[in-house]
Amino acid sequence: MNKLKIPAVLVLAYLVLPLAVNGNDYVVSLIVAALTIGGIALAWSMLGNLGGMVSFGHAAFFGIGSYASALLTIKAGWPVLVSMLFAGLVAAASSIATMPALRLRGPYFALSILAYAEIFRIIATEWKGLTGGAAGILSIPRLPEIMGIDLGGKIGGYFVVVTLVIAMVGIYAVIRRSPQGLALKAMHDSEDATRVVGVNATMLKALMLVVSAFFAGLMGAFNAHYINFLEPDYAFSGSWTTLAIVAAIFGGYRTLWGPLIGALVVYLVDQLVFKAILPQGHQIILGALLGAMVLFSPTGLTPLIAKLTRLQRKETANAAH
Amino acid sequence: MSKFASVSALAVFAVLAASTAWSAEIKIGSQIPKTGNLARVGGAMSEGIAVAAEMFNKKNGKHTVSVLTMDDESSPAKAVAAVEKLASDGVVAFTGGYGSNIIGPASEAAEKMNKTYITSGGVATELTKRGLKNFFRINNSEGYARALIGMYTELGIKSVTVIYSTKEATEEVAKMLEKTLSAKGVKVTLHAFDPSTTDFKPIVHKIKLQDRPEAIAMIGYENDYVGILRAAKVLKPDIKNISGVWSLATSKMWSEFPDLMNGVAGTSTLSYPAEFTTPEAKEFAETYQRMYNKAPDYLGIFGYVQSMMLFQAAAKAQDAGTIDKGGISEELRKLDVQTVIGRVRFDQDGDNPEFTHRMGQHQDGKVVLVWPADAATGKMNFPAVPW
Amino acid sequence: MFELFAQSAFSGVLAGAYYALIALGLALVFGTMRVINLAHGELVLLAAYVAYSAENKLHLDPLASLPLAVAVVGLTSIAVYGLLSRIKKDRELNSLILTFGLGVIMTNAILMIWSADIHSTSVPWHHDAIILADLLFAMNSEVFFGVAGLVVVAGLWWWLEKTWYGRALRAVASNRDAAKLMGINPQFTEILSFAVAGLLASVAGIAIYSAKVIQPSLGHHLTVKAFIITVLAGMGSVPGVLLGGMLLGIVENLTVTLASSALQELAGMVLFLVVLLVMPSGLFGRVRRRG
Numbered sequence: 001m002n003k004l005k006i007p008a009v010l011v012l013a014y015l016v017l018p019l020a021v022n023g024n025d026y027v028v029s030l031i032v033a034a035l036t037i038g039g040i041a042l043a044w045s046m047l048g049n050l051g052g053m054v055s056f057g058h059a060a061f062f063g064i065g066s067y068a069s070a071l072l073t074i075k076a077g078w079p080v081l082v083s084m085l086f087a088g089l090v091a092a093a094s095s096i097a098t099m100p101a102l103r104l105r106g107p108y109f110a111l112s113i114l115a116y117a118e119i120f121r122i123i124a125t126e127w128k129g130l131t132g133g134a135a136g137i138l139s140i141p142r143l144p145e146i147m148g149i150d151l152g153g154k155i156g157g158y159f160v161v162v163t164l165v166i167a168m169v170g171i172y173a174v175i176r177r178s179p180q181g182l183a184l185k186a187m188h189d190s191e192d193a194t195r196v197v198g199v200n201a202t203m204l205k206a207l208m209l210v211v212s213a214f215f216a217g218l219m220g221a222f223n224a225h226y227i228n229f230l231e232p233d234y235a236f237s238g239s240w241t242t243l244a245i246v247a248a249i250f251g252g253y254r255t256l257w258g259p260l261i262g263a264l265v266v267y268l269v270d271q272l273v274f275k276a277i278l279p280q281g282h283q284i285i286l287g288a289l290l291g292a293m294v295l296f297s298p299t300g301l302t303p304l305i306a307k308l309t310r311l312q313r314k315e316t317a318n319a320a321h
Numbered sequence: 322m323s324k325f326a327s328v329s330a331l332a333v334f335a336v337l338a339a340s341t342a343w344s345a346e347i348k349i350g351s352q353i354p355k356t357g358n359l360a361r362v363g364g365a366m367s368e369g370i371a372v373a374a375e376m377f378n379k380k381n382g383k384h385t386v387s388v389l390t391m392d393d394e395s396s397p398a399k400a401v402a403a404v405e406k407l408a409s410d411g412v413v414a415f416t417g418g419y420g421s422n423i424i425g426p427a428s429e430a431a432e433k434m435n436k437t438y439i440t441s442g443g444v445a446t447e448l449t450k451r452g453l454k455n456f457f458r459i460n461n462s463e464g465y466a467r468a469l470i471g472m473y474t475e476l477g478i479k480s481v482t483v484i485y486s487t488k489e490a491t492e493e494v495a496k497m498l499e500k501t502l503s504a505k506g507v508k509v510t511l512h513a514f515d516p517s518t519t520d521f522k523p524i525v526h527k528i529k530l531q532d533r534p535e536a537i538a539m540i541g542y543e544n545d546y547v548g549i550l551r552a553a554k555v556l557k558p559d560i561k562n563i564s565g566v567w568s569l570a571t572s573k574m575w576s577e578f579p580d581l582m583n584g585v586a587g588t589s590t591l592s593y594p595a596e597f598t599t600p601e602a603k604e605f606a607e608t609y610q611r612m613y614n615k616a617p618d619y620l621g622i623f624g625y626v627q628s629m630m631l632f633q634a635a636a637k638a639q640d641a642g643t644i645d646k647g648g649i650s651e652e653l654r655k656l657d658v659q660t661v662i663g664r665v666r667f668d669q670d671g672d673n674p675e676f677t678h679r680m681g682q683h684q685d686g687k688v689v690l691v692w693p694a695d696a697a698t699g700k701m702n703f704p705a706v707p708w
Numbered sequence: 709m710f711e712l713f714a715q716s717a718f719s720g721v722l723a724g725a726y727y728a729l730i731a732l733g734l735a736l737v738f739g740t741m742r743v744i745n746l747a748h749g750e751l752v753l754l755a756a757y758v759a760y761s762a763e764n765k766l767h768l769d770p771l772a773s774l775p776l777a778v779a780v781v782g783l784t785s786i787a788v789y790g791l792l793s794r795i796k797k798d799r800e801l802n803s804l805i806l807t808f809g810l811g812v813i814m815t816n817a818i819l820m821i822w823s824a825d826i827h828s829t830s831v832p833w834h835h836d837a838i839i840l841a842d843l844l845f846a847m848n849s850e851v852f853f854g855v856a857g858l859v860v861v862a863g864l865w866w867w868l869e870k871t872w873y874g875r876a877l878r879a880v881a882s883n884r885d886a887a888k889l890m891g892i893n894p895q896f897t898e899i900l901s902f903a904v905a906g907l908l909a910s911v912a913g914i915a916i917y918s919a920k921v922i923q924p925s926l927g928h929h930l931t932v933k934a935f936i937i938t939v940l941a942g943m944g945s946v947p948g949v950l951l952g953g954m955l956l957g958i959v960e961n962l963t964v965t966l967a968s969s970a971l972q973e974l975a976g977m978v979l980f981l982v983v984l985l986v987m988p989s990g991l992f993g994r995v996r997r998r999g
Contacts, residue, residue: 026402026405048801106800111939112980112981112985125970126970126971134487136489138425138451139451228426229421229425229426245808246809286812287811290809290812291809291810294795360824515969519920522715523715523965526711554835555837
């Protein structure tokens, strides 16, 4: 069953979906935007699930990544794909600045990262010589053309983002299964217990933060070259964090695929269905749905579906008797 | 009876079919923020667009337009998606957009489909430096800066303090003011403020005690103006004039904040109550009043002007049979018209080199156009401050 | 220069009292239920819009609209509690998500009901100048709500320390089960804390409507400010909220005077981080037990 899952996802992501929606730029746009959110949601969940830390400021790393990649291509003339990867590293390095916050717990940690995001935003606004200030950067280089596929085009952008997020899921899966990942998961349940068995909790948490920041920065870099415009308010906008949290919670932040599925469902249903019903203020439905989710299925959508299918299977099994 | 009904129904269908055959409706898309932090400005521009459609359809029996609107939620990615969605619904061109960082990607999406995109919501200089063939705008930062500078020069002001919000459009206008005014030998001091600032007393106090300028220029948005003017009203700096840019010299500001506005000047297109010189402006204001039960503000006026020009170009392109082949952009480039906001024509980059804003001053509940001299509807009160 | 400093400090103190008003409701709920109400800023904003409607439709002075605002916002706040109390698992995280969702709902509802235009009271008294010793300048409403902030803080502190209900509230906060054994109905006291938070939000909302300018997207910003002050104060400390608010207000205003207004948010955030990292339990918080 699990062996089949991975090829199935790959076929779906690289063959079925592109063929189904190719030519419909609107839907492709929505999917790319949803996957961008999904990538941040994944980075956020990683920290939340394995590190046990809820961050309200992943926009900080997203914004650093987008600015780093934009500036590397424009000012240093680096190729886009190389600077995207390097931008991820810059975001990871920036997370070192936030590490003192690791001593904090719960909402204190969450809000301290938000404060970092605000600080980074203001630095981006004020450091005019480097970032162009509030006016931002226009005409950021597009993604290149590789092997006849224009990555800067609609469907090309889709392939890039889908590759990024699938690679992230892969790395996440490896981390989860590693001894360190297991230790982190145990720590989520009881920090004291793991300390007794000799796990350096802070070190592991710090590592998770670095990886999470790297992923968020990578998504930021992708978005900068996909949208081609940046300004501090946009790059460090709180909505990058909040939308990602909504998606992660919705899909189930403790599952591997939940954050991505959550992002796709929330974004697409919101844009395609709710927006059609209620052109102005459709976020109301989103808010209500989010609330309902927390109250009725706090573990998220993916576990809920799993539970429902299990129930159904049980029912069919019962019926067979 | 049923026979009669079906016959008449047939007749109606026949008429409908015939009418669509000789005057195909032109579908225009409008990607505009209706929610998010730009909801207010987007809503106002959207009203102007609707008024333009109403007036155009009334006058042009042969061509009619229908405007399909989609909320971009003040987000660049959703703006791109909106442009694509509208295109798949069959629109031939776009009017709307607010914020340079949103207009940028949205207009590039339109360019990829070879469809015209016209706006008044993005003033960044770089927008028209991208070499797009189908991008047009009727206003730009220079026009706002030029109006303020023109007024200061006419008043012979020697020192100005500029208070500006650290946003994209405001910072750009502030920098232009500094550059041009300094070159003219005017002493310019800049004070940037964070967009979330609500108490301006410390800034105004610094201006009062340290800068001591003759005039204060406010480059921000409505809530900033109110904050600065309230602080100034309390601290009473010794200045001769206090002015701003967009959304300031409007009847709405007077009705909401009557105690703050007297003597304040801002960029403006129409006087209030509008003293109309052209029948078009008169009809526009009347239609606006009828549809929205209020006087048009500058965003509505811009939305109206850009859309009306787009509709006219689209109608010409339809007649020429080039509407699907980039004809609208060609026709727009040929236009050179006097509009409610003055002369509009487009250069190769799609910018309007003729754009100069006028300055209007709040005078006892009226907005009097005071600059330039050829558009003035009254004399400027100077020195004049609201305290 | 002295004049600038004096004015800056004075503005900071007034801003601090205003910040305290915004933060108190959040701090109270945080203190009693260990729940951060991310819709708190929206509750404050709702009160401001009620005051706007009362002024426009009923021609009431913003101050006179307090009972109406308390009724609307108090009930909304209790409704928020009603939903929060249904959370079964992982309350810390899930309550954040739930109240965030409620905040989204309220922001959009405000946008739909009142449109995106900016508003502020047009009663001139609120904006007339008060000048102290020819040196310190303020608007009437700023001074009025500065004093009101002090009174409200003192009142709330007295209520929590000296009255039976207040003590019951603190008892539930420190040990829910033990409080139950003492004959305190924990649910009732929690509802009470949300109702009082609604009252505090109403006062704050009217202060904003009187002295500042409101627009629908303001709510989130208010929540963040309120939380920062709550953390500066230390959990559950009512006088701390006032001092934390004032510290923030003075630092922000001095930043404007000495450097630039563009850096005032930066200064506030740096202050927040420094306090948090050096004194994780806040300026006036009690040291928390581990686990």
